Amino acid sequence: MLSIDPISADDFDVASVLQAIAAGTPKAETALVRRYSRGLLLMLTQRCGDIDLAGDLHQDAFMVVLARLRKQPLDNPEQVKAFIHTTAVNLFINHYRKEKRRNTFSDEDSVGQAVDPSPNQLKRLQQEDTATLVRGLIAELPKHRDRHILWRYFIDDIEKSEICMELDLPSEHFDRVLYRAKQRIRQKMDLQVRDSGSW
Numbered sequence: 792m793l794s795i796d797p798i799s800a801d802d803f804d805v806a807s808v809l810q811a812i813a814a815g816t817p818k819a820e821t822a823l824v825r826r827y828s829r830g831l832l833l834m835l836t837q838r839c840g841d842i843d844l845a846g847d848l849h850q851d852a853f854m855v856v857l858a859r860l861r862k863q864p865l866d867n868p869e870q871v872k873a874f875i876h877t878t879a880v881n882l883f884i885n886h887y888r889k890e891k892r893r894n895t896f897s898d899e900d901s902v903g904q905a906v907d908p909s910p911n912q913l914k915r916l917q918q919e920d921t922a923t924l925v926r927g928l929i930a931e932l933p934k935h936r937d938r939h940i941l942w943r944y945f946i947d948d949i950e951k952s953e954i955c956m957e958l959d960l961p962s963e964h965f966d967r968v969l970y971r972a973k974q975r976i977r978q979k980m981d982l983q984v985r986d987s988g989s990w
Contacts, residue, residue: 806868812860820857827875828853834876838883840977848886852879928979937972944969 803826811819831852835845856875865871929941936958943949943957955962 805871809860809864809868809871812857813864815861823857823860823871824853827872831875831879835879835883837977838880844886848879848882851882855882928976931979932972932975934972936968937975940965940969941972941976 803822808819808822808826812823828849832845832849835848835852836842839845839848852875855878859874860871865874926942926946929938929946932938932941939958940954943954944951951965952962954960955965960968
């Protein structure tokens with residue numbers, strides 16, 4: 792299984808990686824995704840407030856970026872992080888424009904054309920990164936009840952009634968506890984976005 796931890800700056804030569812991507816080297820594409828994946832996902836989750844939507848935009852952004860880098864190198868390799876960020880933000884804006892106007896033309900066609908012929912690896916990296924991020928944030932919560940509810944409800948996909956029985960928690964109180972636990976997760980995400988050295 793590929794590691795999805797961000798690659799440190801000392802281990803990442805951006806110019807060499809971009810040259811290898813232009814030359815059609817899949818490992819270089821994986822290295823680029825690994826280097827910037829976590830920070831991008833945190834940023835998008837903070838903006839969206841929805842980790843599923845953030846995951847979709849995260850995957851689309853990397854597909855668009857990699858398609859561009861295969862065809863045309865950046866004038867300044869050091870701008871790749873800004874290019875990834877801008878691409879993701881534009882996809883985020885387009886998503887909400889489409890939701891607002893409903894009939895507005897979106898970038899779906901260009902995203903579809905940008906899809907790698909073998910997108911499974913990128914999709915798997917994105918899914919693993921999302922799952923690792925969520926599990927890590929849940930594990931860091933100080934209250935056992937918050938950790939238990941979030942893990943059982945979102946990771947184990949257990950019904951609300953069963954979790955209420957496990958915790959001896961009245962059903963009407965469950966939603967308030969779940970809401971507060973999700974707010975604590977969001978606060979931790981906000982802190983990680985501000986403090987993350989990988990993004």
